[in-house]
Every structure is written in structure tokens, then in C-alpha cells.
Amino acid sequence: MPDRSIFSAAWLLSGIVLAACGGANAPDPMPVDVEAAAQVDSGALLASACSGCHSDQAGAIASLANYAPDQIQSAFQRYKDESDGTTVMHRLARGYSDEDIALVSAYLNQTKHTP
């Protein structure tokens, strides 16, 4: 069964793994996309707070797997901007910077598995 978690090893720390694959036989320092790796890590850290509630199963809490790529970010941003909203997601979204929202949305889109 494929690992459907948003924390599959394929994505997490992928930049670091890329760097380390050379092993003992690699004479030269391996190139690593440090910036990209840092973004994946930032997204993974932020997404850690999502996966306790949001699963692949749609229900009373939405499944993020059903969102189109640009929808996660716009929905998250809308929760943040609706100042009279009282749901849990409204209350949570107000604590995230626009940058956080962009990073975690990008991460969730990248790691989304097609069924």
C-alpha cells in the first residue's frame, strides 16, 4: 500500500537525502538545493499541525486531498480574512502569516497523492 501520508519520506528532507546519496564513494561534495530543502522542511513543519485533523477521508472536517492546487491557499486565506468567522479554522487561520499560508499550501499540493 502506498504511503499516502503528507509526510512520506519521498518529500520530507528530500533535499537532504539528495545531498547525502553520494555516500562514501563520492569524492566531491554533493550539490544540494539548500533553499528548496529548507522550503520543504518549512512546509512539512507547518503541515504537521494540519494532519491531526485533516485526513484523506472527507467528512465534518474537509479532506485537503480534494482541493485543486490553488484552492488550499485561497481557502486558507479566506478563513484568515473573514474577520467575523467563528469556526475552528477561522480562529486558527488568524495566527498564520501570508507567507506561512503560501508555504504550507505549496507543500500540501506537492505532497498530494493521486488516488
Next chain:
Amino acid sequence: MTTSLNRRLLLQGALAGTGLSILPLQALAQTRAAIVIIGGGFGGATAARMLKRLLPDAQVTLIEASARFTACPFSNLVIAGIRPLALQEFGYETLQREGITVINGSATDIDAASRAVTIENDMVIPYDRLILSPGIDVRWNAIEGYDEAASRRLPHAWKAGAQTALLRQQLETLENGQSVIMTIPPAPYRCPPGPYERASLIGHYLKTHKPASKLILLDGKDRFSKMDLFREAWAEHYPDQIEWRGASDDGTVRRVDPATMTVFTDFESHTAAAINVIPPQKAGWIAERAGVADATGWCPINPLSFASQLQPDIHVIGDATIAAPMPKSAFSANLQAKICAIGVARSLSGLLPASTTLANTCYSFTTPNKAISIAGVYSNAANQLQSIEGAGGVSPLGAAPSVRAAETAEATHWFETITQEAFG
């Protein structure tokens, strides 16, 4: 992953910039690092699964004293007789299938200097990184007379399982008209709104089955989590069932006498047919043994990776930590586990932990069909956990029943998701 040349940096150069050695990083791809996790609750089980995903070649070992885990969230519904205890139980089969070694035993000692855990005074397991998720232990005799023997007559039911069943059974055998007492400690303790959810659901049980009975809450504080929402619900649903007395109304319990089923405050004594003592607590005892608990009985951590402030190679997550303003909740433990796992993986590859934004959500049932929630958002930047202002907060007061019903559905979905993420 897409890369472009101008974003590519030579590893050595990048690491030189941060002052880190290249050697730990090379170890990562084939890391056979031994990572040991003690405690198989929401924190420990999540950490084990997350680390196995991050570092598939690492040797991940989970040590847990119980063959199966019994979850506290939703156990107040069991106490009220509207949910079977069996739905609270989770096994470790999925973790084993994923390649995690699960040892059913108690860790009895930790040697931080030689990095080894002793199990049942017998087996010794070395580790490269140790994560403790030991939950809570009761501070026996912090309330005079409340020791382990007393808890078999006056259950705490603050660790789910046999204690939950015992409190349920005492409510069942209660005669209509007999009263129930619950004692509630000052903060910090596991699940800040938990006593008040329990009071609500016991109130529901009494109203439905023992309408002449009353529940008296003796509280060691004057303010509590979701207070206005709980009091609104009690006034609406349980005006004849629930009486709450705070610390400034002589609510602090000093002593219990199991023989006479009496509890003593500073100025009064109260007797009841059933008494639920929610006692003062501390980090699970192995934390003390590992040298990661301070004089408060709880564990100071570095919130970037949940590394102990007292033992650098040991991480502590969940209820045992000093992580305020994050509450001691299943949500917090599960999230801290993931952040800790990423921190451990980064550390094994020579990278420093990175800061992020954290959150918490806790739902509480006020009736079987109504729930309320509290949410919080936190930053761990500057090596300190701080609430983000303007975010978080509780459900609205005076909301329509449909709003409360929607939060019961969310709560149920949350429980399914978080237990699935922790236990598979």
C-alpha cells in the same frame, strides 16, 4: 524536485556557512541510527511512525508498558455510558508492520551518559536519540490520603482504561438522590477542559437516569478553560445537577478519607456515594529517572525540536513537557511528535532545528449532541513558545444548537483522524 543552477549550492560551502560539519549529513542516507521512543500514546506512537517515514533505514524502537493503548479523549463519553470503552483502545500492529520494533515492557532506567535504556531491569537497549513521551503520573498524597489504594475506591480516571470503567460502574450503581463529588486540581494538569467536559456528561447521565442526584465540583482554581461556555451549558442543561465551587469559595480539597467517603476543604467536609478525584500530576516517572524533569515535576524543553533542556540527547514530548501556552492535550502531543521527529532527522543530518507555527484544537462535549472548542496558535521562534495574538479562542457564546452539533461532528472526525495518524 526541481532545481536550478543558481539555487544549487555546494553542500560543503553551505554547511561551512552554518558552521556545521559535513560528516553527520553523509550518515543520513544510510543512517542506521537507533532511535528509541518510550511511551506509546498520541505522542510516542506518532513520533515512531513519523521517524520511520523520515528515516526508513533507522532502527526505530517503541517501548510501551501496555499491550494496547486506551485513549483519554472521548473517554468522558464512556463514563457517561454513551460510548463503549472498546472504541478507546488501539494496538500497535500497524507500527510493527511498518518496521517499528515495539517492545511491550516498562523502561526502568535510562543512562544518559552511555545512552542506554534498561527495560524491566533486564534488557538494555542503546540509542543514538531517545524520545520520551511518558504522559503523566499522579502525585500520590499531594492530597492527603489520596494514594494508589485510595484510587481504587475514589477513581481518578485520568489515565483511561480500568479507572474509566471503575468510575462508570460507580455511577451506574449510584442510587437516585445520592450525590457525586469531583475534585479538580490547579493548573497544570492533563487536558485543561477535561474535568468540565466530564462534569457536563456526568450531569447528562444524572439528569437522564438519577434526576434527584447532584454533582458537586470542588475546584482548586477560580477560572478554567472554556469557563463561560461550560457555565452557559450547565445553566441551560443541568441547573439542578451541577454545582461548582472555585478556590475562593473553599473549593480546594486538602484531604480525602476513603473509609468514610469524605473530602475535606479548608473549612468544610463533604461526603458522597461516588467521588472522582482528579489529582495533582507530574511527568511520567521515567522522566525523573532520565533526569529530564525539573523541580516542578515537569520537563523543560527547547520548543524547536523538543530536546530536553537538561539532557541534550533526550527529547520530551506531550503532557510531560513544560510547553505552556500549548496545553497538555492529545493534539499537542501528536503535533509535538511530528515537530520533534523532523528535528531529530535534521539533527542526525547535521542540521539545526527550524522554527515554525504550531497550533492546538480541543473539543469538549457539553451534551451528547453539543460540543464546544478552543483553538490556539503558537510560535516557537526565539526558542520560546508564545501564543500568536489575535488568533485562537473559543466557540461563540449563545450559538445556535446547529453550531454546537457541527462541533460534535468535527470532534468525532478529529478523533478518527488523530488516532489513525498515531496508530494506523
